[in-house]
Structures are given as C-alpha cells and as structure tokens.
Amino acid sequence: MSVQRLAVIGLGLIGGSFARAVRKAGAVREVVGYDADPARVAAALELGVATVAAASLEEAVREADVVLLSVPVLQTREVLSQLASYLRPDAILTDVGSTKVSVEQDVAAVFGALPARFVGGHPVAGNEKSGVEASFAELFQGRRCILTPHAHQDPAALATVRGLWEAAGSLVCEMSAEHHDEVLAATSHLPHVLAFALVDFLNTLDSRKEIFAYAAGGFRDFTRIASSSPKMWQDITRANRSAVLGALDGYLGELHKLRDAITQDDGPAILEIYTRARDARERYLELVERPAAAKKP
Template identity: 50%
Template structure:
C-alpha cells in the first residue's frame, strides 16, 4: 500500500499512473504538483489526484512514493526543490526517456546517486499530452524499463516494481548507458528524423502543395513529429552523446543511398529494402 503518492508533473504519464494506482486501490492519498493551475484543477475534477500544490517541497512532504514526470530539462531543479523535504522512507522514481541525464542530475543535487532513487522509463505514450489525455490502461502490457544502480536500495526497487505491476506493466531491467543507446536507436533518432523531414518540407517553396499530396504512409511516418517539442528537445539534448553519433552515421548511410541511386545500383537497393522489410515484419508486425 502506498501511503502518499506525489506525482510531480500531472500529464499523460503521471496522470495515467495515478489513475491506474487509484483504480487498483493501492494508494491512500495522491497529491499532484505542477505549474499549470488549470491542468491541476482539471486533474482534481477528474479524480486523478486528491489535491494539488505548486510547491514541490510541500508535495513530497510525507510521501513514500514520488514520481517525477517532468521534462528532462526540469529534473535537476525538481530534485533540488525536494531535497530538504523528503520523508525517511521516501522512494523516488522517474519516467524520463533518458536515464543517464537523470542520474547525473541527481548526483549534482545529492552528491551521489541516492539509494532511494529508482530510475525508470515506461515505453508507452501517445503524441497527446496533458491530464485530459491520461487513462489508467496506458501501461497495461507495456514495457517499463528500470535501470537501478549498484547502490540502489532493494526495498526502494521493490516499491517501484510493485507500483508498476499494479499498472499492468511488464518490467525489464537495463544498465543506464545501455538503455540510452537502445532508446536512441528506436525512439530518439526516429523523432529527430520525423521532425527534420517535416520541417525541411515545410520550408520548401511549394509546401502547401507538398503536404496536400501526402498519403497515408506519410501521415504514419510523420505522426511522431506531432509530439511535444519541448519534451523532445530535452530528450534529444539529454541523450546527445548516443544520439549524435547515430545521427551522423545515419546521415552517412543516406549519402550512400544517394550514391546507389546515382549508380543505378538496383541490386544494392533491393538488398537494403528486402532486409529492412524482413526485419520489420519479423520484429514489429508480431506486436501490431
């Protein structure tokens, strides 16, 4: 049983977690914390949280589970604001898409990675945001990656594991750096590509016409470019080392593709396309 759950950032992820735990009846009190008063008031109206405050210190006071669902760029300040107000049994987890930067931010504030911090990342979401978009089933049968450190308190880990299990999530475990490499490949790089492509088309002279003739494939391909720009700026910067390398390697591959086109290399292109189709059909279609 969670005595007091503090959700810092009551948006899609934080709100959905609160809803799921409430539905399971495993939490006594839920406090929401954030900057937008209308969003927090709506969260109370919707029954997602019991009450709210704009003050992080007040939110975490007496809380035994604290969920940080703020943009990565706000993590350090959030740690700092709560640092002197934590209960003795407080456990902190987060839902950030990059784990290395969260651990670094915690080290900056606490001097070392705190034993009560369990970095986490639910692989779930939609391109919508805000508490209105939240729903209790968001994490059901979705993966949540936890990246505990060597010094993480086993009881803290267990508390976070239990909370995610109540949300219906499948737990996975990774080292921090490995998580950031894997997510750079499957999530952060695709977002960079989608944003770049849409932006470069939007800057073309006849962009009106170009978008008018876009088909369903283009809509799917660019859906992630409708994601929250601030959140994604923070993610890309927080994971800039892994992501920057991949971005450059991929740019070089595209130059290779352009060369293949120029040389009329039908076999080379077909090989790439066939390998890609086989990989996608094998790995992805099974879960669609």
C-alpha cells in the first residue's frame, strides 16, 4: 500500500514521528507539512520530516489523499472549520487525538455529520518531549494504535489508515470512541494528573530543595510524565473531563482505603494492597510490555 500525498497538520512529536515512520516504510510518496508556527514548518523541512512545506491550510490539504490532524484536541473544531472546504471529496481525514468522543463531536459539528472517510485514531505512544525536533521514526514500533470506527465508516478509508499505522510499526486495534475515552482516562490521563499533582504538591513544601536534591530513581520514574506539555495535557483533561473525574474519584477511594490501613497500622491490609498491585503490574508486563518490546527491531 502506498499513499501518494499525506498532509500532516501539526508538526509536533506525534505528527512528525508519523511522517518520518511512514516515509521510512515507503508507505507514502510525499508528505506536506503545515503548522501554525512557521518555524516548525521550516524545521520539518530541514529535518526531512516533510518533503513539502505548506504556507497555509488550503495549500496543505487541497491535493492530499490523506490528511492527518495532529493538533491539541481543543483546537480540533477551529482547525477543521478552516480546512474543511479545501478537502477533496475523496480525501481521508484522520487524527491522533488523545480523546475521541470530543473529536467526533467536533468533526460532526463542522461537517454536519461524521464523514464516511473520517477515521478517528490515537497512537498510544509518546514521551515527555515535544516538538518536531524530538520526532523519530521508531516512536510507534511495537506500540498500540487505537482506531475508533463509527457507524457510517467507509471500510476502505479504515483499511488505509490501519495500513499506514501498521507501516509505522504500530499494533492496531479498534474500539468505540466512548470505550476509548474510559480506558485511556484510567491508563493515561489519570497517571498524568497524578504526576503533575504530586510534583506541584512537593514544590509547595518548605523542604522542597532537599526533597528534589535527594530524590531517587522512584521519584524520577513516577514523575517523568510531569515533564510533558502542560498545555497539551490541560486540553486532554478538559476534553475528557467526565471520564477523568470518574477515574480520579475511583483512585481517591483507593487512597482512602490505604490511608485508613496506615492510620490503623493494619500491616496485613497494607501488604494485601501492595501485593495485589505488584501482581497486577507483573501481569501487565507479561501481557503487554514484554511482547511489544520483543517486536521492536
């Protein structure tokens, strides 16, 4: 499978890495890059992320076979409203947003309904770095990409997007937008909320200099994602607010159980929680992380 012309709207870590990956795999012949920041467009061209630099959304999408939207989720509707009239009728539109219900709502609001050739997508990959300069072709190798087909989905468009993500090295799966948001609220959005909150809390303490100076590997590992883009994660948290609140309330309930056990010096209860958590994480490593790592080149 080969796509003649791919337009990437938003040249950050994800958009840039996708462009690199599919070009390296030979899955696309031409990548047109556009970003609201002209410096990013220039950098993408210089780094070889894009083969063509577009000065406007119209220039970027008017001849594109596939348009990948890689912008903060709360900017989706605004960007789509600006480019919708320039899309070819047969163009495939897809995205990489970390929330899917809000994106579907935005797409439907702009087009009047979900277009058959719109394919919602979310690569479950990334790191705490941002910008096109941080992009690399191997980012998606062995990582899952979730596609969220809808009721009016064109099968050919879905197959094309699936093929591109597989060419990028992703393990592609499908689920509804609603289920995606519930799952990702627990496994991705909540951990970021906790990391940001923990570091912010520690920074309020009088002993913060000593705390940060003597922090060990556990602190570094747990808080790594607090170095992620605050603006991006503000958007994700707001866009998936209901599901994030549900996950956060569940976590707070678990914290209260643990606090009660510590207050009562209930050793068996503390041990039970820790053991159950350790065993669950080991099962996760055996089922997901280790097989995925083995598939990387």
